[in-house]
């Protein structure tokens with residue numbers, strides 16, 4: 001097994017740069033660079049020297065023992081002064097050691113997974129945590145990272161295994177005095193797991209939105225002030241404004257952080273019937289994106305339109321309220337109604353985000369659905385009063401294997417490459 005190393009902090013000049021080393025010979029690197037292996041788990045100030053005994057840097061060195069480190073292997077962290085030259089010199093010194101090589105992206109975490117220090121959901125949580133840009137994303141990711149989904153899966157799995165044990169007794173003793181009929185108890189266990197699974201399954205869409213961002217589409221007839229409103233929301237000139245109807249033809253996106261929620265506002269082509277081919281394409285695209293958005297803000301001039309039917313969370317406002325007056329209006333030009341609109345959107349999205357559980361990915365959805373289907377099948381068999389307990393046991397085995405795949409115990413080899421390729425170097 002190679003010993004791997006990499007810069008764990010971002011490239012470039014900084015106050016501190018951390019180089020991480022993990023693997024069987026990790027401590028040997030300390031011997032070469034510091035002339036000694038400092039006591040584990042203690043921050044030690046060391047003089048780092050190269051092969052010719054020239055001073056590279058004075059650094060804080062942290063040594064971790066196998067079994068008590070992030071990767072599960074012997075590890076050393078060098079907290080260097082963050083200059084490019086120091087980092088380059090330390091990496092070179094490490095490269096010169098036998099059986100040392102630069103880590104692949106995500107390789108430290110991969111070793112942590114392989115050594116059982118993390119399960120697959122925690123790995124995904126860690127990736128999301130590092131990617132988190134807003135407070136809501138951080139909160140969601142940190143829960144997954146600390147093992148909240150893994151813990152839930154362990155509870156479900158325990159109940160399924162208990163049900164399997166009950167059935168096993170029935171099967172093993174089928175020729176003898178069978179204990180009481182266990183199917184009722186099995187069904188109760190199944191229902192309880194199923195209820196939990198349903199809650200998590202429902203929450204995945206919300207969790208995905210928190211991860212990937214919500215979308216709010218601004219729609220309405222041409223020239224009503226959509227682009228002006230987008231610019232007012234963004235606080236900059238993101239969209240082109242003119243008094244020529246049909247100015248916006250493609251969807252313009254502005255990403256914002258609304259009280260910790262990642263939100264993309266979409267400015268869309270004005271909705272009208274037109275003979276202009278390009279504008280018609282723009283309108284079709286506008287309608288499609290608006291349909292997929294979480295909220296549509298419809299600016300109206302008071303006329304009824306057959307282009308749009310509001311849904312419960314949608315917001316309908318009269319545009320250019322400074323000219324038209326009256327209530328339920330907004331003006332991107334004067335700013336009237338803009339903060340109220342933002343408050344309403346934030347409240348609606350916060351409500352949606354609150355439905356997020358700890359399952360956050362399409363992969364989780366697929367595994368949980370598979371488990372759920374097997375449980376439904378068990379309940380169906382129990383309902384019709386089957387005496388073939390082997391069938392029930394087989395369903396349960398498959399449900400357990402779906403849950404095992406969820407936390408990465410089985411069937412994951414091909415998955416790992418795709419998960420780890422998104423990691424940064426040094427993680």
Ligand SMILES: Nc1nc2c(ncn2[C@@H]2O[C@H](COP(=O)(O)OP(=O)(O)OP(=O)(O)O)[C@@H](O)[C@H]2O)c(=O)[nH]1
Pocket residue numbers: 221222223224225226227228229240241242243244245246247248249268269270271319320321322323330331332333334
């Ligand atoms: N008085 C007033 N004028 C506005 C307001 N909002 C926009 N305008 C003006 O109305 C014209 C059209 O504004 P846009 O923001 O480009 O309208 P739009 O709905 O994006 O137009 P399309 O791209 O054609 O769909 C411009 O001349 C703006 O300056 C407003 O709130 N009050």
